Amino acid sequence: MTEMRWFMDADGYLPFAVSVLGMLIARPLSERLPPRSATWLITLLAVATAVASTLTLLVLAAEGVVQLAGFATYTGLPLDILRGDAQTSPLVAALASVALTAGAAGLAVVAVRLRRARRASADAVRDLPGEGLVAVLDDDVVDAFAVPGRPGRVVISTGMLAVLDENEQRVLLAHEEAHLRDRHHMFRNVTRAAAAVNPLLRPLARAVVYSTERWADERAADAVGDRTLAARALGRAALSRTTQAQTTQPRSQTPPPDTRAEETPAEGVPPTALGIGLRGPDRPNRPGPLPRRVRALLLPIPHHGLTLPLTIVLSILAALWGPYDLALDLRDLIEGAHAGQRRLCGSAQ
Amino acid sequence: MTGPDSRRRPAGSLESEVMAALQHAAQPLTPAQVQDRLTADLAYTTVVTILTRMHAKGLAARSKEGRSFRYRPVDDETGLAARRMHQVLEGEPDRESILARFVDTLSEGDERLLRRLLDRQDPG
Numbered sequence: 527m528t529e530m531r532w533f534m535d536a537d538g539y540l541p542f543a544v545s546v547l548g549m550l551i552a553r554p555l556s557e558r559l560p561p562r563s564a565t566w567l568i569t570l571l572a573v574a575t576a577v578a579s580t581l582t583l584l585v586l587a588a589e590g591v592v593q594l595a596g597f598a599t600y601t602g603l604p605l606d607i608l609r610g611d612a613q614t615s616p617l618v619a620a621l622a623s624v625a626l627t628a629g630a631a632g633l634a635v636v637a638v639r640l641r642r643a644r645r646a647s648a649d650a651v652r653d654l655p656g657e658g659l660v661a662v663l664d665d666d667v668v669d670a671f672a673v674p675g676r677p678g679r680v681v682i683s684t685g686m687l688a689v690l691d692e693n694e695q696r697v698l699l700a701h702e703e704a705h706l707r708d709r710h711h712m713f714r715n716v717t718r719a720a721a722a723v724n725p726l727l728r729p730l731a732r733a734v735v736y737s738t739e740r741w742a743d744e745r746a747a748d749a750v751g752d753r754t755l756a757a758r759a760l761g762r763a764a765l766s767r768t769t770q771a772q773t774t775q776p777r778s779q780t781p782p783p784d785t786r787a788e789e790t791p792a793e794g795v796p797p798t799a800l801g802i803g804l805r806g807p808d809r810p811n812r813p814g815p816l817p818r819r820v821r822a823l824l825l826p827i828p829h830h831g832l833t834l835p836l837t838i839v840l841s842i843l844a845a846l847w848g849p850y851d852l853a854l855d856l857r858d859l860i861e862g863a864h865a866g867q868r869r870l871c872g873s874a875q
Numbered sequence: 876m877t878g879p880d881s882r883r884r885p886a887g888s889l890e891s892e893v894m895a896a897l898q899h900a901a902q903p904l905t906p907a908q909v910q911d912r913l914t915a916d917l918a919y920t921t922v923v924t925i926l927t928r929m930h931a932k933g934l935a936a937r938s939k940e941g942r943s944f945r946y947r948p949v950d951d952e953t954g955l956a957a958r959r960m961h962q963v964l965e966g967e968p969d970r971e972s973i974l975a976r977f978v979d980t981l982s983e984g985d986e987r988l989l990r991r992l993l994d995r996q997d998p999g
Contacts, residue, residue, distance in 0.1 A: 647974065655948065658895070662899075662900075664947075664948075664949070669976070671974045671976040671977060672974070673974055687902060692901065695901050698977055701977060705975040711975065757993070760978060763977055764978035764979070764980075765989060765993075767978055767979070771980045813988050814981065816979065816985055817981075817988040
């Protein structure tokens with residue numbers, strides 16, 4: 527097995543192969559399935575893959591540990607068997623340990639950030655006027671959002687109310703209520719954490735942000751019984767917001783649309799105009815989420831195909847097979863070493 | 876002056892009911908609209924009186940529309956709340972997980988695309 531020593535058991539790559547597959551199908555998943563199914567399936571795929579890749583790294587790192595001289599001394603197992611039969615090279619094991627540490631650090635950072643954001647929003651919600659679900663802020667900026675919490679609140683600016691007619695306002699309200707009722711932030715948080723552990727899963731986390739927006743859009747369309755009305759409400763709100771941002775800030779001073787400066791706060795731009803950066807690094811020439819949401823509302827709701835859900839289920843199984851198979855290999859290695867140890871003891875007597 | 880059927884309540888509680896009505900309304904309300912939205916059965920003149928008093932106290936802002944005024948709530952904390960909301964919204968790298976925004980500002984390309992989509996739909 528020496529030719530495999532620079533490698534590892536090929537099954538160990540499965541979770542990473544599935545991560546790459548997820549990268550490729552994230553967007554089609556979020557667009558071609560009904561939004562509720564899309565959200566659930568993408569979340570399941572992201573979580574299963576994150577768990578599978580973490581377990582894989584753990585087993586690989588463990589295979590490195592058993593090849594250390596200290597492990598043989600401590601357990602009394604023969605070092606030559608442990609080193610000779612191990613299918614993971616020490617280099618791969620070392621890399622796995624590094625990746626494992628990076629993943630744990632990433633998860634810790636995201637957990638702290640989410641907690642902080644959560645607390646900040648809880649504080650802000652406490653300051654909101656009124657008691658009911660909806661808080662209207664006296665603010666000309668065209669803006670509206672849902673803040674989850676106990677209880678969650680829907681914040682709508684007077685600027686937003688001013689640009690929508692009464693039916694469109696019902697769309698807006700139903701959309702934000704759906705975010706709270708269906709707990710969309712949970713799906714977003716979970717996939718965000720999965721992507722922190724395994725950065726290859728970031729496209730899946732972005733796809734869930736999109737599919738939860740679509741989910742809320744369809745709920746709103748249901749509530750008013752008119753998908754075209756929902757599309758119009760979205761479109762009017764977005765266009766008004768954009769026009770306002772342009773008049774507050776001449777286009778020449780805003781970053782060119784294609785550079786999409788993600789985290790660079792441009793000086794002098796009013797805070798909410800930075801919403802440009804919120805969409806994440808979509809490719810420049812592809813339409814952003816808003817036109818896609820509006821188009822989706824103008825087209826019929828996608829049917830529940832079987833191909834994509836089946837692909838996801840099979841991918842999840844494949845991803846989980848990787849660490850399972852590696853763990854079996856590790857068990858065989860240790861058992862083999864035990865057998866070797868007994869043989870040695872037997873011949874010594 | 877309250878209607879004959881209405882129970883007597885302290886003036887403060889009426890005021891907060893009117894405030895709630897203003898805050899839950901999508902747009903500034905005329906006294907008649909406020910009257911419709913109250914659970915208490917109040918006379919029109921009573922509602923006008925309460926609104927006028929709230930305006931005098933700086934609790935409600937009003938604008939003339941036609942022959943009557945339209946009232947909207949003024950809340951000292953509103954400005955603060957708005958600023959804090961914006962801080963939360965813009966300051967956190969993971970704001971998307973916390974705050975689900977209805978719409979974002981569009982890029983130039985998206986704006987063109989969106990206008991085309993909507994024009995095709997509704998040429999009016």
